[in-house]
Amino acid sequence: MDLLLGVDLGTTACKVTVVASDLTASTVSSSPYPISAPHREWAEQDPRAWGEAVDTTVQRALDSVRAGSRDHVTVSITGQMHSLVLLDADGNPARPAILWADRRATAECSMIENQVPDVAAITGNPPLPAFTLPQLLWVRHHEPDVLSRTSKVLLPKDYLRWRYTGRVVTDWTDASGTGMLDSATREWSTTILSALELDLELLPPVADPIADGGAVERKVSPALQAARTAVGVGDQFAEALAAGLTHAGDMAIILGTSAVVLGVSDHPVPGSFCHAQSDLWLRLDSLHAGGKSLQWLRDLLAPGESLASFTSVARSAPPGSHDLLFLPFLMGERGARGGGAPGAFIGLTTEHGRDDLVRAVLEGVAFELRRLQQKRGIPLPTYVLTLKGGGAQNPLWCQIVSGVFGIPYRTTHRDAAYGAAMTAGVSQGWWPNWQSVPALSDPINESGLADVEILNDRYARYCEVVDALRPDL
Amino acid sequence: MSTVGIDLGTSGVRVVAYNDQGQQIATAAEKTSLKRPREGSVVLDAEAVLRSVESLLAAVAGEAAGQGDQVQAIALSCLGEVILPVDRRGQALSLAPVSMDARGEPAAQAMSERVGAERVQQITGQPLNRMFSVYKIAAGDAAWRPPAAKAYRALSDFVTARWGAAPALDWTLAARTGLFDVERVTWSAEMVAAAAVDAPWLKEVPFSECVPSGTRIGTISGKAAERLGVPSGTALVAGAHDQAASFIGAGGRAGSVSTFALGSSDCLTVETPQRPAGIAGTGFATYPWRPARWLTLAGTAAGGWTLDWYVALTGVGDADALLSESSTEPPPVIVLPYLAGSGTLDNDPSGRGAIIGLTLDLSRAQLTRAFLEAAGYELGSIVAAFMATGVPVGQIRAVGTGASDPITLGIRASAAGVPLRPALGNASARGAALLAGVGIDLFDIDDLPSITIGAQVHPDPNTVDWYTQQRETYRALYRVLKPFNQRFAVRRIPDRKRENLSETTKGHSSYASPDARHDARGR
Numbered sequence: 001m002d003l004l005l006g007v008d009l010g011t012t013a014c015k016v017t018v019v020a021s022d023l024t025a026s027t028v029s030s031s032p033y034p035i036s037a038p039h040r041e042w043a044e045q046d047p048r049a050w051g052e053a054v055d056t057t058v059q060r061a062l063d064s065v066r067a068g069s070r071d072h073v074t075v076s077i078t079g080q081m082h083s084l085v086l087l088d089a090d091g092n093p094a095r096p097a098i099l100w101a102d103r104r105a106t107a108e109c110s111m112i113e114n115q116v117p118d119v120a121a122i123t124g125n126p127p128l129p130a131f132t133l134p135q136l137l138w139v140r141h142h143e144p145d146v147l148s149r150t151s152k153v154l155l156p157k158d159y160l161r162w163r164y165t166g167r168v169v170t171d172w173t174d175a176s177g178t179g180m181l182d183s184a185t186r187e188w189s190t191t192i193l194s195a196l197e198l199d200l201e202l203l204p205p206v207a208d209p210i211a212d213g214g215a216v217e218r219k220v221s222p223a224l225q226a227a228r229t230a231v232g233v234g235d236q237f238a239e240a241l242a243a244g245l246t247h248a249g250d251m252a253i254i255l256g257t258s259a260v261v262l263g264v265s266d267h268p269v270p271g272s273f274c275h276a277q278s279d280l281w282l283r284l285d286s287l288h289a290g291g292k293s294l295q296w297l298r299d300l301l302a303p304g305e306s307l308a309s310f311t312s313v314a315r316s317a318p319p320g321s322h323d324l325l326f327l328p329f330l331m332g333e334r335g336a337r338g339g340g341a342p343g344a345f346i347g348l349t350t351e352h353g354r355d356d357l358v359r360a361v362l363e364g365v366a367f368e369l370r371r372l373q374q375k376r377g378i379p380l381p382t383y384v385l386t387l388k389g390g391g392a393q394n395p396l397w398c399q400i401v402s403g404v405f406g407i408p409y410r411t412t413h414r415d416a417a418y419g420a421a422m423t424a425g426v427s428q429g430w431w432p433n434w435q436s437v438p439a440l441s442d443p444i445n446e447s448g449l450a451d452v453e454i455l456n457d458r459y460a461r462y463c464e465v466v467d468a469l470r471p472d473l
Numbered sequence: 474m475s476t477v478g479i480d481l482g483t484s485g486v487r488v489v490a491y492n493d494q495g496q497q498i499a500t501a502a503e504k505t506s507l508k509r510p511r512e513g514s515v516v517l518d519a520e521a522v523l524r525s526v527e528s529l530l531a532a533v534a535g536e537a538a539g540q541g542d543q544v545q546a547i548a549l550s551c552l553g554e555v556i557l558p559v560d561r562r563g564q565a566l567s568l569a570p571v572s573m574d575a576r577g578e579p580a581a582q583a584m585s586e587r588v589g590a591e592r593v594q595q596i597t598g599q600p601l602n603r604m605f606s607v608y609k610i611a612a613g614d615a616a617w618r619p620p621a622a623k624a625y626r627a628l629s630d631f632v633t634a635r636w637g638a639a640p641a642l643d644w645t646l647a648a649r650t651g652l653f654d655v656e657r658v659t660w661s662a663e664m665v666a667a668a669a670v671d672a673p674w675l676k677e678v679p680f681s682e683c684v685p686s687g688t689r690i691g692t693i694s695g696k697a698a699e700r701l702g703v704p705s706g707t708a709l710v711a712g713a714h715d716q717a718a719s720f721i722g723a724g725g726r727a728g729s730v731s732t733f734a735l736g737s738s739d740c741l742t743v744e745t746p747q748r749p750a751g752i753a754g755t756g757f758a759t760y761p762w763r764p765a766r767w768l769t770l771a772g773t774a775a776g777g778w779t780l781d782w783y784v785a786l787t788g789v790g791d792a793d794a795l796l797s798e799s800s801t802e803p804p805p806v807i808v809l810p811y812l813a814g815s816g817t818l819d820n821d822p823s824g825r826g827a828i829i830g831l832t833l834d835l836s837r838a839q840l841t842r843a844f845l846e847a848a849g850y851e852l853g854s855i856v857a858a859f860m861a862t863g864v865p866v867g868q869i870r871a872v873g874t875g876a877s878d879p880i881t882l883g884i885r886a887s888a889a890g891v892p893l894r895p896a897l898g899n900a901s902a903r904g905a906a907l908l909a910g911v912g913i914d915l916f917d918i919d920d921l922p923s924i925t926i927g928a929q930v931h932p933d934p935n936t937v938d939w940y941t942q943q944r945e946t947y948r949a950l951y952r953v954l955k956p957f958n959q960r961f962a963v964r965r966i967p968d969r970k971r972e973n974l975s976e977t978t979k980g981h982s983s984y985a986s987p988d989a990r991h992d993a994r995g996r
Contacts, residue, residue, distance in 0.1 A: 289833060292833065296833050296835075300787075300835070300836075300837050300840060301786060301787055301788065302788060303837075327831075329831075330831055330832050330833045331832070331833055342829050342830045342831065343829075343830065343831030343832055344827060344828060344829040344830070344831055345827060345828045345831070346825075346827045346829075346954060346957070347825045347826075347827070347957070347958065348812050348825055348826030348827060348828070349812050349813065349825060349826065350778050350779070350782045350812045350813055352782075353786075354786055354788075357786070461957065461960070464957065465954070465957055468953050468954070468957070469829070469953060
C-alpha cells in the first residue's frame with residue numbers, strides 16, 4: 001500500500017498525518033516539548049527533543065494505520081520556519097536551537113540593514129529578529145566558539161530529515177524565511193553573504209520541495225523499510241498547500257494565537273516568500289495578537305472562564321460593536337507594518353457592555369488583517385476566503401472576517417501535517433503538479449456578507465484612527 | 474436643636490441631621506433609580522423621590538428628637554439640571570429628565586445659532602449644553618405646556634413647595650436651568666425670549682422666585698409637619714446645587730480651599746469673590762451662591778460612572794476589593810474617561826472614552842490603576858486651566874466616594890500632580906444642613922462649623938516626571954481622537970438591549986451627588 005506520511009514539527013508539539021491512496025487521513029500528536037527562556041525575550045529548544053518526539057509519533061502514526069514493511073511510505077517533514085539549528089562536525093547540535101519567537105537579535109537586524117541596504121528587495125522582507133540570519137549573526141558575535149565548531153546551519157525540518165536520511169539539503173520555501181535567499185533566483189544571495197562575511201559552505205544546498213530528500217536510514221518503524229523522503233516545505237507553506245492555495249490570487253487566513261493572511265502571487269512582492277511552485281510566491285502577513293487578543297481580554301475581564309463561553313457573548317452585539325473600535329496591537333507589530341500605533345479600545349461609552357468589547361476584538365483583528373492587504377496594494381480574491389485555525393471554529397468570527405473582506409468563506413480542518421503529506425504525494429507523482437491536488441470540498445458560506453456595508457464603514461474609520469495614532473504622542 | 478440636610482442625587486436620597494455644633498447625629502439613605510423609557514431619555518420619578526425623602530426624613534427626625542435635638546430647619550442639596558412641569562397643587566405632570574437626557578439637543582443647537590454660545594455663557598454663566606433644563610422644556614409635550622403646566626420646578630423647589638414653602642429656588646440651582654442671569658441674579662428675559670421662539674410656553678409657565686442659598690423660604694405646613702414628624706414651624710431654607718453644597722459642607726473658602734467631589738461626575742469647585750474672568754469658551758460653569766461669593770465648577774461628565782462601568786465590566790462584585798488591588802506602579806496605559814462626553818474643560822458632548830496603550834502583559838491591577846489615574850489627569854488639566862486664568866485654587870479637599878481611601882486618593886493625586894486632602898463625612902448633605910442653620914441664624918455664614926479633615930495625600934515624588942509626561946499625552950490623545958468621536962453615529966441601543974440595561978451592569982449605578990453614594994463601590 002502506498003502511504004504518504006506528513007510530519008509537522010510545531011513549536012510546542014509535533015503532529016504526524018498518514019494519508020492513504022484514497023485520501024483518508026489519520027493523525028497522531030506528540031506530547032509537548034519544552035521551550036526554555038534562559039533570558040528575557042529568549043526562546044530556545046533542544047533539537048534532540050524534537051527528534052525523539054518525532055520518532056515516537058511517527059511510529060505511533062504508522063502503527064495506528066497498521067502499516068508494515070510491505071508498504072511503500074513517502075515521508076515529508078514540515079516544521080517551524082526561521083529557527084536556527086547549528087550542527088557540529090559530528091552531527092550534534094552545537095547549541096540549543098534559537099526559535100522564531102526569540103527576540104534577542106534586534107541589533108543584528110540593524111546591522112544587516114546598514115551593511116545590506118537592499119536586503120528587503122533581495123529577500124522580500126526586512127530583517128527581523130525572528131529570522132535565521134540575525135540569529136546566526138548573534139551567535140557569531142556572542143558565542144564565536146560555537147560558530148567555529150559549526151559545520152552546517154540548518155532549519156528545523158531539515159535537521160529532522162538529515163537525521164532520517166543523512167542528507168543535508170533545504171528547500172526554497174523554508175530558505176526564503178532565513179533572510180539570506182534571493183527571492184527571485186531562489187538561490188542563496190551571495191550579495192548578502194559576502195557583505196556580512198558569511199561562508200556559503202555553512203548553508204545547505206537549496207532544492208525544489210518536491211525533489212527527492214533521500215532514503216530513510218533511521219528505521220523507527222518496520223513500515224519505513226523502503227521509505228523515501230521529499231525535501232519538504234516550511235510550515236506556513238504546508239498550511240497554504242493544505243488550504244488549497246495553489247493559484248495566484250488564492251488567499252487563506254489562519255486564525256490562531258496569531259492571525260496570518262496567506263496570499264499567493266505570481267511575482268515577488270514585499271512581504272512574500274517563495275511558494276512551493278517555482279513561479280509562485282506566498283505572502284505572509286501576520287498579526288501577533290490574533291486569537292491571543294481574545295485570550296487577553298478574557299484573562300482581564302473573566303479569568304477562568306472558557307474562551308468559547310467568553311466569546312459567545314459577542315453574538316448579542318451588533319455589527320460595528322456600537323461604534324467601538326479595537327486596535328489589536330497588543331504585541332507591537334512585526335517590522336514596520338504597525339507604524340507604532342498602540343493597542344487600544346476607541347469610542348467607549350457607558351452603554352458599551354462586555355458583548356461589544358468582545359465583538360470589537362473580533363472585528364479589530366479582521367480590520368487589521370484587511371488593512372495589511374490594503375497597505376500592500378493586494379487585490380482581494382472575489383470567490384472564496386479559506387479560514388483555518390482555532391478561531392475558524394467560531395462561526396461568528398468567520399462571518400466577521402468574511403464581512404470585513406467582503407468575500408464568502410469556507411473552513412477546512414486540513415493542517416500543515418496534511419500539507420506535508422500532499423508534498424510527499426506530489427513528489428511521488430500522485431499528482432502531476434500542485435494544481436492537480438484534490439481541492440477542498442468544504443461548503444462555501446455567504447452568511448457574513450450581509451454585514452459588508454456597516455463593516456466597510458467601520459473599517460474606514462479603523463484605518464483613520466490607526467493612522468492618527470501613529471505619530472509619537 | 475438640629476438642622477437637616479437632604480441630599481437628592483441621581484440614584485439615591487440621603488437625609489442627615491446635625492446638631493448645633495455641626496456634628497452628625499442621625500442619617501438614613503435609600504436608593505432610587507433612573508428610568509430609560511426610550512433612546513436618549515433618562516428620567517426620574519419626582520413623586521417617588523418625594524415619597525422616599527419623606528420616609529427617610531420621618532426616620533431621621535424621630536431619631537434626632539429622641540436624642541433631644543428637635544429638627545428646626547431643613548434645606549436640600551440637589552442634583553442640577555433636573556426639571557419638571559407641575560400642576561396647580563405642585564404635583565408632577567411628567568417624569569423629570571436628568572442631566573444626561575439627550576432630548577435637549579435640537580433646542581441647544583437652535584440656541585447656538587440664535588444667540589451664540591458665547592453670549593449664552595456670558596448671561597447664564599453656564600456653557601451652552603443640551604443638559605440644561607431650558608432645552609428639555611423646549612422639547613416638552615402637552616404636559617409641559619399650558620393649560621396643563623402651571624409651573625416649572627427643579628427637584629428642590631418641587632419638594633419644599635409641597636411642604637408649604639413659597640416656590641423659591643436658590644441661585645445655584647436656578648443657574649443649572651440655563652435661563653438664569655448670574656450677574657443680575659434673576660431669570661434672564663433675553664434667554665427666555667430666545668428659547669420661546671420655538672417653545673412659546675416658556676413665556677407662559679413661570680419658574681420659582683430666585684434667592685441666595687441659606688435664605689429662609691418658608692415654614693413647613695401643619696399637615697406636612699405631622700406627616701414628617703417634625704415640629705410645626707420648622708423652617709424651610711433654600712439649599713444649593715449639590716456641588717455647591719458639597720463645597721460649603723467641606724469648608725471651602727475663596728483663595729484657600731477648593732473641593733474635588735468624586736461622584737458620578739468628578740467636579741472641582743473653586744470660590745472667588747467676583748465672577749472669574751477668562752473662562753469664556755471653556756465648559757467651566759460659574760454661579761453666585763451668595764452676594765460676592767461665586768463658585769466655578771469644572772469636571773468630567775463621567776468620573777464615577779466610568780469607574781462604575783469598569784467595575785461592572787470586570788464582573789467583580791466587590792468594587793472596593795478591585796480598586797484596592799490597583800498596581801503600585803504607574804502602568805503605561807492611559808484611559809480617557811469620557812464615557813458620557815468630554816470633561817467640562819472641553820465641553821464636548823461627542824467626546825468618547827478610550828483605553829490606549831494596551832499590551833498583552835497588562836494586568837487587571839494596572840488597568841484598574843489607569844481608570845483611577847484618569848480622574849487625576851482630568852483634575853490636573855482643570856487645575857492648570859484655573860491657574861492659567863489666574864484663579865487661585867488653594868488646598869483641594871476631596872469629598873465623596875473614595876475620598877477617604879488613601880491609596881486610591883494617592884493615585885489620583887499623583888496623576889493630577891496636586892496634593893489632595895480628604896474631607897470626611899457627607900459633605901453635600903452637611904452643606905445643606907449648614908445652610909438650613911444659616912437660614913435660622915443658628916450659624917454665621919462666615920464662621921460655619923468645620924468638617925473633619927483627613928491626612929493630606931501628596932503626589933508620589935518618584936512619579937512626578939512620569940505623570941507630567943502622561944498628562945501631556947492624555948491631552949494630546951483627546952485632541953487626536955476628537956474628530957473621530959464627532960463623526961461617530963449617535964449610539965443606538967436595540968430595544969432588546971435596553972431592556973437588559975441594568976443599572977448595575979451598565980455603569981449607571983452612581984449617585985450624582987458627591988457623597989451618600991449607593992453605587993457599586995458601596996462606600
